[in-house]
Amino acid sequence: MPIDSISDSTLNGPALTEPPKGAAAPGSAINPYALAEVMSGKRIDWKQVDDKPALLEQILGTPYEELFDPKHGGPLYIGGARQTDGSMRAQRSTLLDIEVPKGANDVEHPPIAELGGLTSLKDIARTLRLDTLDNLAIHCIDWTRATKLKLTLELPRQVSDLRMARHYTPDIVRTVSFDPQLPQFGNSQDWTPPNGTWQDGGRFFDETAEFFDPVQGAVANCYYIAALSAIAWSQPYRIAQHTRATGAGQNQFFDRVTFYKPDNQGIDREIEVSETVPKTAGGNPIYCRSSENGEAWPAIYEKAFAKLKTGTTTDHPDITATGWGDCVWATAQLTGGNRAYYDTASRSADQLWNTLRSNCLSYRTIRPMTAWTYGSGDDAPDHVDYSTAHVVGSHCYTVLGWAYRNCKRYILLRNPWGNTEATVGALDATVSAYDVSWWRPITLKDTDGTFAMEIGTFKKYYAGFGVVN
Incomplete structure (x- = not known):
């Protein structure tokens, strides 16, 4: 039976054998880039998009600055909910239960995002389906001009949910989150996402398993994708293809x-x-994919995990059931090792630095490590703003190692989205880590989700990291 803590060096502080509780517990978030592709119905070459935040805002219907913290109730957290203890946990999306008004035209039922044609507060209340605006909290008052008063009001949750429900149809919600109320027909029932089909995933390996291969898709299983990346980096031989043919033609496995x-x-x-995985009718991946086109191993490992989670006996498990979990537990499920959790709030930056380096050799992690953020920036002891830092709340990352530049100490991290690198306390350089037998250069200015953050900044923005030994 696990105990509350295991002995550790006094330089590091005691490691926990169970995850921290409350807002410091590992959480999950959906990849917004994959979600945008589901919403638009097409593959987007994000490297060719000059203004990614603007395109995400347009497709996802949410201000970019409100995407990365669950407190705003944005689309990256569909299928999860904040609990009374501050933690984020899987929960059937309330968007599935909202009745969206249907009208013949936009005059009869104007889109909530477009209120410009309304002429009075009474019209606004009617459109928002509120009895009155009298009880709304005032967020900001601007009376800098004598003849005009500008108010910013805090809208009730049911209004923002209604706007979300207009944008995210039940098919979209069920594509990206698990719906336990769908009819269940036992563990032999096939599953297919709305408007999707099961298609060939491609080659198992393009070359070999590498840390930058796994890219999260449109479901909140960042914890599992971060674990895959951590293992591919620190224990590359563990990701292997064990295969058998299923026909005389040797073309199905x-x-x-x-x-x-x-x-x-x-x-x-x-x-x-x-080796079939869910794709759109146009052949684009919906869920986990590889950063290398045509490579299938991350999607196949995700599919196998979904089969484990659901207990189904079919070859078409519900991928959405993998949403929300613990990145350290998921790592141990893939390796069988012992878990150790290190929260940041009770440790100094020096202790975190020592723990990190004690699990590395020549700058590279030699034991799989993952990290996670708080359930909200408001929950961090320093009350941080995740949006301006480009750090994602309730999200898991891979820990790759460490770097030291200009007398500053950095932890090397990877966002499983393969995108959106933190900008606060970041290092803009090329670092090297000894990858088993050679020095691998890692260019931190590339847009691939990899970045280095000062260890003191990491302590402020992240809730903890974990090691599996």
Whole structure:
């Protein structure tokens, strides 16, 4: 049985064998770039997009500065909800229960985002389906001009949810989040996402498993994708293809993925899946994909994990059931090792730095490590703003190692979105880490989700990191 803590060096502080509670617990978020592709119905070459925030705002219907913190109730957290203890947990989306008014035209039922044609506060209240505006809290008052008074009002949650429900149809919501109220027909029932099909995933490996391969898709399983990246980086031989043919033509295969009971409790299940994965009608991936086109191993590992989570006996498990979880637990499910959690609030930057380096060799992690942020920036002891820092709240990252430049100490991290690098306390340089037998350069200015953050800044913005030994 796990105990509350295990002995550790006094330089590091005691490690926990269970995750922190409340707002410091690991959370999850959907990849906005994958979500935007689901919403638009097409693959977007994000490297060719000059203004990514503007395009995300346009497609997702949410201000960019409100995307990265669950307190705003944005689309990246569909399928999850803030609990009374501050933690974020999976929960059936309330958007599925909202009745959206239907009208013949936009005059009869104007889109909530477009209120410019309204002429009175009474019209606004009617459009927002409120009895009155009298009880709304005032966020800001601007009376700098004698003849005009500008008010910014805090709208009730049901209004913002109604706007979200107009934008995110039930099909979209069920594509990106698990709906436990859908009819269940036992563990032999096939699942297919709305408007999707199961198609060939491509080659298992393009070259080999590398840390930058796994890219999260349109479901909140960043914890699992970060774990895949951590293992591919620190234990590359563990990601392997165990395959068998399923026909005489030798062109169809089943792959086996072994999952373990964490903390050296032995094998849990050996899962077999084919190499088909969910895609749009146009052949674009919906969920996890590789950064290398045509490579399938991250999607196949995600599919196997979904089969483990759902317990289904079919080859088409519900990928949305993988949403929301613990990145350290997921890492241990893939390796069988012992978990160790290190919260940041109770430790100094020096202790975090020592713990990080004690799990590295030649700047590279030699044991899989992941990190996670608070349930909201408001929950951090320093009350940080995740949006301006380009750090994502309730989100898991891969820890790759460390760097030292100009007398500053940095932790090397990767966002499983393959995008959106933190800008606060960041290092703009090329660093190197010894990758088993050679020095691998990592260019931090590239847009690939990899960045380095000063360890003191990491302590402010992140709730903790974990190691599986």
